[in-house]
Amino acid sequence: MTDIEILVIEDEPDLRAGLQHNLELEGYTVKTAADGREGLRKAREGESSLVLLDLMLPEMPGLEVLEHLREAGHETPIIIISAKGQDRDKVQGLELGADDYLTKPFGLSELLARIRAVLRRTKSGAKASARKQASVSGVMKFPGLTVDWRRFTVTRDDTELQLSRYEAEILRMLIEHRGEVVSRQDLLRKVWGYVHLPTTRTVDNHIARLRKKLESDVENPIHVVTVHGLGYRFESELLEDQ
Numbered sequence: 001m002t003d004i005e006i007l008v009i010e011d012e013p014d015l016r017a018g019l020q021h022n023l024e025l026e027g028y029t030v031k032t033a034a035d036g037r038e039g040l041r042k043a044r045e046g047e048s049s050l051v052l053l054d055l056m057l058p059e060m061p062g063l064e065v066l067e068h069l070r071e072a073g074h075e076t077p078i079i080i081i082s083a084k085g086q087d088r089d090k091v092q093g094l095e096l097g098a099d100d101y102l103t104k105p106f107g108l109s110e111l112l113a114r115i116r117a118v119l120r121r122t123k124s125g126a127k128a129s130a131r132k133q134a135s136v137s138g139v140m141k142f143p144g145l146t147v148d149w150r151r152f153t154v155t156r157d158d159t160e161l162q163l164s165r166y167e168a169e170i171l172r173m174l175i176e177h178r179g180e181v182v183s184r185q186d187l188l189r190k191v192w193g194y195v196h197l198p199t200t201r202t203v204d205n206h207i208a209r210l211r212k213k214l215e216s217d218v219e220n221p222i223h224v225v226t227v228h229g230l231g232y233r234f235e236s237e238l239l240e241d242q
C-alpha cells in the first residue's frame, strides 16, 4: 500500500466503481465524487495526491471545477478523463491548469502510466527547477551533437545549424529533463504558454523540424525519442559541459 490518495470525480457509476477498484488494486487510496460540486468540495480538502476529473458532470462541469481549484491556488495534479475528444476541450482544460488529458475509452495500463508520469513530474518538479539554471547553458556536448546555448545553434557532422526560437525552447526543456519523459502538454504549456492556442500536432511538427537538425537519421532518432502515448525524451548522455 502507498499513501497516495487519488480522487475520482466521475458521474458514471460503472466507470467510477471500476476506476476505484483498479486503482485500489494498484495500492492507491481512492476517494470518489459523483458530481462536480461534491468533487470540488473533496478536492478542496487538499488531501489527494492526484485528481481524475471527468468533464461532463452534473451540478458543475469539470472545467469549472478545475478553474475553481486553480484560481484558489490548489496545485493538486489533475488528469482530465473525458469522452469529449476535441482538441478545443483538451486545450481549454490544459490552459486552465490540468496536467494531462485522457480520452475515453482508455486502457487501464495507459491510465496507470499517465498517473505515474504526472506524479513523478510533479514530485520532481521542484528538484528539476532547481537543477535548471545550472544545467542548461554554455556549450553542451552529446555524442555526435554539440549545442551552443549562447548562439542557439546545434552542430552535427561538422555542420552548424541555427535553431528557431521554438526549437531552442523545446530542446532546452527536453535537455533540462534529459532521461525523463516530457509530455506534449508540458511542452505546450512551457514553450507556447497557450498564447497561440496550438494543438499537440504543433508540438509534433516542431519536434520533426528539430529532429532534422539534430538527427543523422530522422527515422531512427537517437537524441529525441518518442515515448508512445506519453511524449518525448532526450536520451543522449552529456559528455561535456562548458
Ligand code: CA
Pocket: 010, 011, 012, 054, 055, 056, 057
Ligand atoms: Ca460524465
